[in-house]
Amino acid sequence: MRTITYRDALREAIREEMLRDERVFIMGEDIAGYGGTYAVTKGLYEEFGEKRVRDTPLAEEVITGVAIGAALGGLRPIMELMTINFSLLASDLLVNSAAKMRYMFGGQPAVPFVVRMPSGGGAQRAAQHSQLFETWYAHVPGLKVVMPATPYDVKGMLKSAVRDPDPVLFIEHELLYNVKGEMPDEEDEYTVPLDRGEVKRPGQDITIITFSRMLHLSLQAAEDLAKEGIEAEVIDLRSIRPIDIDLLVDSVKKTNRVVIAEEGWKYYGTGQGLAALIYENAFDYMDAPIQHVTGADVPMPYSKVLERAALPKKSDIVNAAKAIVPAALVRK
């Protein structure tokens, strides 16, 4: 066992896949000479050279089109968008082309490529640089959307994403790059599937369903709840699409109570979609209405005090859980 950062785990995954498969190449804005805005691709240009580590002009649409085309042409592109905010300039090709080609052309084309991009707020980067769009993309049939939160998961899932036969949006979080976690030794190859969530902390009193940075807040909230005698089960969704519905239902059958915690906006979002699914699949097991912790329903403000108020906090999760756990259950 060793401990590495989320950033280094990503780099290891890219590097190992590039060593494994000649068809894998990476491209994006400032990924080569600059080493990546978040230093994920640092050193890869030096190791693999210009042919496989490609700086592009500042043009998200053509980066995406080239990834799709290169995938059609037999390559395995990993493209980086500097942040998910700029993916909106690429979203036409992602939604209207990448997501539809296999189906629209009767199952003939394959577009296996990975879009890596960080998302999220919390660094005072204001309204145009603090967004989460997993919900937007997860709405679209034909895309896979994953948001792993730990070094172990990002490495294993990025490797799976590169090997996957379909387009995968691999969404990182700007505030997680320095998070450390335990890893198998470098020689011990592993992958993590793209369609499975994971129980990150078992518990029987309430289920907290979460993903990405909110996983870490949820685990801290679960510790606080434990001090008050409430054992929360924390489920890391990891994949936004597909949804590991069995994992959710099994947990709800046990705990009968659910808090969904996400960083993004509330309305028509991932959490509301999950809540509807849980009601559809496990209504009979529910003892209380689902509680939903989200970011404020506003464009992200710059001011530190306003940004803090806009972001969901650990205490929001704790309070949401306590609101639906009956006093009788709270052990002293």
Next chain:
Amino acid sequence: MAISNATLAGLTRTELLEMHYKMALIRRFEEKSAEEYTRGRIGGFMHLYIGQEAVGVGSITALRPDDKVLCSYREHGHALAKGMDPGAVMAELFGKVTGCSKGKGGSMHMWSNELGLYGGNAIVAAQLPIAAGVAFAAKYQGQDTVIACYFGDGAVDEGAFHESLNLASVWKLPVVYVCENNQYSMGMAVGKAWAVDSLLPRAEAYNMPGDQVEGMDVIAVYESMKQAVERARDNEGPTLLEIKTYRFRGHSMTDPAYYRTREEEQQWRTTRDPIGIFEKKLLDNGLATQSEFNDNDARATQVSEDAAEFAENSPDPSLDELYTDVMADNSTALTSRYERK
């Protein structure tokens, strides 16, 4: 000692000294901002304008007060050149309610209806199509205002550049597209990003006049912009200016700038400083004295200090502000006709 009623490029001594003051103000203001960023009073992304002062000041001097300006996120300089109160700019950087965007926008999102500053944009090239729209509205309403749209060399790579220039030309819109070619988009050298090494053939491709301008010479910038503005005001359509400049600092406050050498930066700072070049020109023409420069610089330093003090002493936005301004009527996603407990 000079100093007569001589002029330079048709500008009076008073006007020239005002330009000098504005360049000094931007320089000192940005230095102060950098200091406050390091002290943690400013957060998020901050992109300094140091080195590019001649572009903003020279070109905005060629505008009328009612002309409109649209920018990228590197817009503190344009805001100051357009006449924004330095206190309101600094307070925005501090995220205070007295800031020009009430603290909601920060460094990248400055606005003023009164001054016609229509925003810093943090999505590269977003201002190009929007500027075409603002220009269309002016033309539609028979106004003779001109729209100046500033963007970097990187923005040229986006599809929005092509779409905007083409439409602006076809519709003959009163807009001047000002590319501040500071040689880099983040770490990407312009030579690696552009298929041609100049914007002139691009201007030609959109059937509009183009000009390549020495951007460290505020007078050259002014003169080129003046022509473009006159054309736009005379309903002759858009112009594309490529103004060659250099940012003396990193892309943003957190950029170690490994992609270029310290020697290259030093070379520009020592031999191509736009303020030094302007001062020399004024002295050579007997239009100003060193002591006038010193006075301007001292005033700029003091005003920047005062701006920081004003920002520091201003209040944060109240938490009620979180939900205001999303919609005109402050409505939210849910509308309900019933009282709920």
